[in-house]
Amino acid sequence: MVPSMRRLFFYGLIVLSFCTTNRVWAAVPKPYVEHYGVYMNGHKVGWFRSEFATGAQYRLSTHMEAQMVGLGRKTTLEVDEKRFYNVKNGKLEKVDFSQSAETGRVVVLGTRKGDGMVLKITAGGATQERTMAVHETLNDALALFRLARAGKGAVATHQFDPSLMKEMKAKSHVSKSERRQLGGVDQKVYHITTEIPEMGVTQGTWVDGTGRVLETKIGGFLVVRLESPDVAKKRDYSQDLLVSAVVKVPSDFPKIKNLQSLVLQFQGSGDFQFPASSFQRAEKSGLSTTVTLTQAKMPRGILLDEEFKKKSIRVKSDLESTPFIQSEDSSMIKRAKQVVGDARTLDQAIIKLTQFVHDHVKDQYVPAYSNALEALQTGIGDCTEHSILFVALARALGIPSRVAVGIAYWAYGGGFGWHAWSEVWTGTEWLPVDPTWGQPVADLSHVKLADGGPMEQARIIMLLGQLKLQTARGL
Numbered sequence: 001m002v003p004s005m006r007r008l009f010f011y012g013l014i015v016l017s018f019c020t021t022n023r024v025w026a027a028v029p030k031p032y033v034e035h036y037g038v039y040m041n042g043h044k045v046g047w048f049r050s051e052f053a054t055g056a057q058y059r060l061s062t063h064m065e066a067q068m069v070g071l072g073r074k075t076t077l078e079v080d081e082k083r084f085y086n087v088k089n090g091k092l093e094k095v096d097f098s099q100s101a102e103t104g105r106v107v108v109l110g111t112r113k114g115d116g117m118v119l120k121i122t123a124g125g126a127t128q129e130r131t132m133a134v135h136e137t138l139n140d141a142l143a144l145f146r147l148a149r150a151g152k153g154a155v156a157t158h159q160f161d162p163s164l165m166k167e168m169k170a171k172s173h174v175s176k177s178e179r180r181q182l183g184g185v186d187q188k189v190y191h192i193t194t195e196i197p198e199m200g201v202t203q204g205t206w207v208d209g210t211g212r213v214l215e216t217k218i219g220g221f222l223v224v225r226l227e228s229p230d231v232a233k234k235r236d237y238s239q240d241l242l243v244s245a246v247v248k249v250p251s252d253f254p255k256i257k258n259l260q261s262l263v264l265q266f267q268g269s270g271d272f273q274f275p276a277s278s279f280q281r282a283e284k285s286g287l288s289t290t291v292t293l294t295q296a297k298m299p300r301g302i303l304l305d306e307e308f309k310k311k312s313i314r315v316k317s318d319l320e321s322t323p324f325i326q327s328e329d330s331s332m333i334k335r336a337k338q339v340v341g342d343a344r345t346l347d348q349a350i351i352k353l354t355q356f357v358h359d360h361v362k363d364q365y366v367p368a369y370s371n372a373l374e375a376l377q378t379g380i381g382d383c384t385e386h387s388i389l390f391v392a393l394a395r396a397l398g399i400p401s402r403v404a405v406g407i408a409y410w411a412y413g414g415g416f417g418w419h420a421w422s423e424v425w426t427g428t429e430w431l432p433v434d435p436t437w438g439q440p441v442a443d444l445s446h447v448k449l450a451d452g453g454p455m456e457q458a459r460i461i462m463l464l465g466q467l468k469l470q471t472a473r474g475l
Contacts, residue, residue: 124373
C-alpha cells in the first residue's frame, strides 16, 4: 500500500480557500470571477475558481478540480463550496459544501438557526446532524481587502470550515510590500501573512492594491497562483506526487528488520513539536530534532471486560461516533462483531481487525477526504481508508482507537512516505497498528507527527517539502 498525501492536500485547500475568496468591493460588492492554478511541490495538480455574486444574499463560492497521479494512476477530486451572507447584517446564513471522488461523495449543508448553525453531514450514505455556534460574517471575508487598501496593519477574523465542523480564529498582517508590473502597469503589491494557530498553519499571500489575490503559499509545498481561465484549467499533469514527496534517506540507512530502536535526525521541522509516546521520544537541538523510536510489542491477555471499559473512560472521545467515523452505524457494528467472532482479548481483536481491513480494502489511490462507512462499502482506498475503517470497527466494539499520521519507511519510494495508521488504547498506552501494511503492531519506522481528528492532523501541513532526514542509525 502506498503512503497517502491526499488528506494533507485536502487540508491545504481548506486553508487556501480562506484567502482566495477575498476580493475588493466598495460599499456594495461587485461581482467577480477569478481562476487559479494549484501546485504541489512545484507540479501542477489542478485549478481553483473563486467567485462573488449579488442578489437576495451575497454569495462567495469556490470550485476546485484536482487530478493527482499516484504510482502511475490518475485520479480526480472535485470540491465545491458556497457561502451565503445576509445583505443587512453580513452574517453567514448558509453553507453548501461537497466533495466528490471515485469512492463517493461527501456533502455538508449548514443553515443558520439563531446564533448557531445546523449542519447536516452526509458521508457513506448516512446523514448525521450537528449544531454549533458560528460567528463568521462577510466582514471576515474582506480581511485581505481591508489590509491591501490600508497598505499596513493587522486584522483578526473568524473562519468557519464546514468539512472540519470547526470555526477557527485567524490573524493577518501586512508583512511587506513591493512594486510589480501587472498587466503592463507598475503597481504596488502587498504580502500578507496569515496565521491559523489552531491548525498550526501559516500562509503567505500576495495581493494587489485592489485586494485581488495574486498568489498564496503554505509552507514550501502548496501554492495557488492567479492565472487566466485557459491556463488554470490546462491539464497536463504527470508527476507522481507520492514519490516526489518522499523524505529521502541517507545511503547508509539501516535495515529495519530485527532492530529494536531507530534514531533519526531531522532538519526543516521549524518550531514543530514531535509528539511523544511510549515508543517515540524527540529532542530538539538548534535546527535539528533527534527522534528515537522503540519497537512496540503486542500486549497479551488484556480481557475485553468491564475492567477494560473502566480504563477506557480516560479516552472517552476516542470511542465516539463522528460523521466520518460512523462506529454507531448498524452495518459497522454488525461487521465488527462478525470479524472478531469469539475473541475475548484485546490482542485477538486487534489481529483479526487488522487482517480484515488489510484484505477488505483494496489498494487504490484516491485524493478524497475519506469516511469509514464509505471504505466499508466500496472496499477501495489507500492508507487513510484502511486506518479510518479500522478505527470505526474498533470503536464499534468498545475499543478506543484513533487515526495517527506521519511518515513511515517505504522501500518503493526510497525513503519515508507520508502515511496514516491507527492506534489502539490498551488501558495504559496507545499501541500503533498499521492495517494498510497488515501489521497488528506497526513496524519501527513509523514516525508519528499527529493523531486524533482532522484539526490535529492538519498541523503537519507546514512540514511538507521542508522535512529532511540527515542521519539514521539502528540499535
